[in-house]
Amino acid sequence: MPDMLCSLASLPDVTGLLASLRGEGISIRRPNPWEASAVRRFVLGHFTEGWADELQVAFAHQPVTAFIAVRDKEIVGFAAYECTRRNYFGPTGVADEWRGKGIGKALFVAALMGLQDLGYAYAVIGDAGPVEFYRKAVGAIPIPIGDGRGIYSLADDPKFLSR
Ligand SMILES: CC(C)(COP(=O)(O)OP(=O)(O)OC[C@H]1O[C@@H](n2cnc3c(N)ncnc32)[C@H](O)[C@@H]1OP(=O)(O)O)[C@@H](O)C(=O)NCCC(=O)NCCS
Numbered sequence: 175m176p177d178m179l180c181s182l183a184s185l186p187d188v189t190g191l192l193a194s195l196r197g198e199g200i201s202i203r204r205p206n207p208w209e210a211s212a213v214r215r216f217v218l219g220h221f222t223e224g225w226a227d228e229l230q231v232a233f234a235h236q237p238v239t240a241f242i243a244v245r246d247k248e249i250v251g252f253a254a255y256e257c258t259r260r261n262y263f264g265p266t267g268v269a270d271e272w273r274g275k276g277i278g279k280a281l282f283v284a285a286l287m288g289l290q291d292l293g294y295a296y297a298v299i300g301d302a303g304p305v306e307f308y309r310k311a312v313g314a315i316p317i318p319i320g321d322g323r324g325i326y327s328l329a330d331d332p333k334f335l336s337r
Contacts, residue, residue: 176322178299180263180314182290188283191276200245200272202280204238205252213242216249217267225265231257241284243268243277253281255288255297259325262300263289279311286312301326 192202205213210233217226232240232254243251251268258264263285268278289297298317299308301324308314321327328335 175301175303176305176316177324178302178305178308178314179317180286180297180299180308180312182286182295182297185283185286185290186279186312188280191280195243195276195280198245198275200243200250200275200277202241202243202277202284205233205240205242207233207238209242213240213249213252216242216269217252217265220269221265221267225267228257228265229254239285239288241281241288243272243281245272251277251281253278253285255285256292258300259298261289261292261294261296262298264300264302278307282308282311298324300324 195202210230213229214226217229229240229252232238235256239256240252240254242249250272251266253263253266255263263282266278266281266285268281286297299314302308302314302316305316316322317324
């Protein structure tokens with residue numbers, strides 16, 4: 175799965191999407207620090223321990239560098255940024271039964287706005303699984319460098335790798 179690059183110069187307007195999600199009782203917001211365990215349980219329950227570990231970095235930042243989707247006090251999706259590496263988007267995921275409603279896109283764009291606020295002009299989507307989702311949402315493109323696996327295939331610290 176390739177890393178992807180997207181521009182933060184202009185992001186899609188998600189005002190309407192957020193309003194329609196709100197109409198369905200779904201809010202997109204940053205998790206509070208006291209919700210760290212609840213978010214971790216959601217990620218462990220639906221996704222992987224590795225993603226839950228990456229998410230811990232989000233809670234080391236102030237403000238927390240993540241967004242969650244909440245319905246009836248229940249977490250149904252999450253997106254983190256500035257976790258895997260600086261300027262990286264991810265990990266992200268929406269619970270199976272809540273997919274296809276625009277929650278993933280809303281979380282993704284909210285997180286990109288967070289990266290925008292940190293001053294970045296572009297963002298890296300690390301190890302992008304659903305390439306078409308990212309292309310469709312913001313016009314992200316695969317990064318055509320090396321084996322396409324970026325940091326995930328490194329066997330050593332980049333500092334010590336000879337070219
Ligand atoms: C990828 C994921 C977060 C998308 O969440 P979602 O809430 O279902 O996505 P949305 O409803 O916001 O979809 C927005 C658009 O992208 C499309 N889309 C969603 N998932 C897609 C996929 N896997 N491939 C291609 N297009 C996709 C939708 O059809 C929709 O298109 P539309 O705007 O024309 O209606 C969700 O499928 C998921 O959790 N997948 C498993 C975890 C994962 O792969 N995370 C990414 C790791 S890099």
